[in-house]
Amino acid sequence: xxxxxxxxxxxxxxxxxxxxxxxxxxxxxxxxxxxxxxxxxxxxxxxxxxxxxxxxxxxxxxxxxxxxxxxxxxxxxxxxxxxxxxxxxxxxxxxxxxxxxxxxxxxxxxxxxxxxxxxxxxxxxxxxxxxxxxxxxxxxxxxxxxxxxxxxxxxxxxxxxxx
Amino acid sequence: xxxxxxxxxxxxxxxxxxxxxxxxxxxxxxxxxxxxxxxxxxxxxxxxxxxxxxxxxxxxxxxxxxxxxxxxxxxxxxxxxxxxxxxxxxxxxxxxxxxxxxxxxxxxxxxxxxxxxxxxxxxxxxxxxxxxxxxxxxxxxxxxxxxxxxxxxxxxxxxxxxx
DNA sequence: AGGGAGGGTTTGATTTTCCAACTCACGGGG
DNA sequence: CCCCGTGAGTTGGAAAATCAAACCCTCCCT
Numbered sequence: 001x002x003x004x005x006x007x008x009x010x011x012x013x014x015x016x017x018x019x020x021x022x023x024x025x026x027x028x029x030x031x032x033x034x035x036x037x038x039x040x041x042x043x044x045x046x047x048x049x050x051x052x053x054x055x056x057x058x059x060x061x062x063x064x065x066x067x068x069x070x071x072x073x074x075x076x077x078x079x080x081x082x083x084x085x086x087x088x089x090x091x092x093x094x095x096x097x098x099x100x101x102x103x104x105x106x107x108x109x110x111x112x113x114x115x116x117x118x119x120x121x122x123x124x125x126x127x128x129x130x131x132x133x134x135x136x137x138x139x140x141x142x143x144x145x146x147x148x149x150x151x152x153x154x155x156x157x158x159x160x161x162x163x
Numbered sequence: 164x165x166x167x168x169x170x171x172x173x174x175x176x177x178x179x180x181x182x183x184x185x186x187x188x189x190x191x192x193x194x195x196x197x198x199x200x201x202x203x204x205x206x207x208x209x210x211x212x213x214x215x216x217x218x219x220x221x222x223x224x225x226x227x228x229x230x231x232x233x234x235x236x237x238x239x240x241x242x243x244x245x246x247x248x249x250x251x252x253x254x255x256x257x258x259x260x261x262x263x264x265x266x267x268x269x270x271x272x273x274x275x276x277x278x279x280x281x282x283x284x285x286x287x288x289x290x291x292x293x294x295x296x297x298x299x300x301x302x303x304x305x306x307x308x309x310x311x312x313x314x315x316x317x318x319x320x321x322x323x324x325x326x
Numbered sequence: 327a328g329g330g331a332g333g334g335t336t337t338g339a340t341t342t343t344c345c346a347a348c349t350c351a352c353g354g355g356g
Numbered sequence: 357c358c359c360c361g362t363g364a365g366t367t368g369g370a371a372a373a374t375c376a377a378a379c380c381c382t383c384c385c386t
């Protein structure tokens with residue numbers, strides 16, 4: 001204490017819910033864990049196999065996701081103690097993000113090949129091709145149609161963003 | 164070869180475009196870089212300040228994103244050489260993912276406070292509240308309405324996924 | 327000549343990741 | 357009883373990534 005020279009570097013990145021969300025689910029494997037539990041795979045060893053993550057890292061991610069309220073950890077057997085992980089409501093609401101990311105990957109990382117490693121069927125009977133739309137008007141969200149308004153004084157955006 | 168005991172561990176995680184996409188944009192800060200360039204901040208020092216990333220890490224992320232075709236690096240001044248980064252078409256198509264993630268963060272990480280650090284205005288005049296919908300039927304994508312079909316034999320999904 | 331700004335690279339210490347091996351608790355043969 | 361296998365992790369040590377600060381170079385301004 002009693003340190004008159006406060007030099008510890010301000011370090012104030014832009015306040016932002018994207019950053020906050022990524023602080024929870026942006027670590028390596030976290031979103032893949034969510035993918036698996038959304039697919040219905042609830043057990044540790046299954047997750048290790050399907051994700052390909054080191055067991056210790058997976059254990060640590062699971063703890064974090066449970067703490068964050070994105071997964072639940074439920075006992076399905078005492079003696080020996082065994083647990084299963086499931087998405088909470090908040091976790092399930094991240095699934096659309098995964099679907100959008102998957103669609104992006106299918107489009108841009110596999111341009112030349114028609115086969116996708118996984119297809120999602122929507123209840124309407126068609127293959128799911130997700131689109132992000134504006135709730136108010138229903139139109140697809142396109143970059144040119146957006147304007148950012150930072151609520152924190154001092155933070156700016158610098159104008160048009162054409163490539 | 165001629166090694167009868169094949170023990171080197173197969174290590175075959177589930178093939179998946181989510182994983183492939185995350186391999187490109189899932190590293191720490193990568194999506195924040197995209198956020199900034201989508202906001203129109205194109206320069207290195209601006210990015211360092213707004214993101215709060217170490218300069219060397221940021222330099223490495225920028226290289227990766229340029230190589231991946233998500234950003235372009237364009238000279239805006241020879242002598243002294245100076246560059247600016249902009250999203251490509253592929254990069255802009257990731258913006259909806261960011262919007263969805265931001266909305267999730269606003270909803271779940273700030274339940275109690277009404278103020279969001281940033282508001283996006285859609286061209287329709289309303290504040291953007293993004294929804295992920297099925298292109299075929301237009302309905303919002305909800306977990307219960309989805310069925311996964313792995314295209315790769317041997318990969319399974321284990322059934323209903325209620326919390 | 328001194329002081330920025332801009333766009334990085336270098337250096338060295340601190341964290342994470344990774345992977346294999348180990349544990350503990352059971353269940354099932356033989 | 358002894359050994360094997362499964363499930364869910366924990367432990368230990370080496371390898372890789374991150375971090376902060378310092379440095380470099382080229383201009384421009386005064």
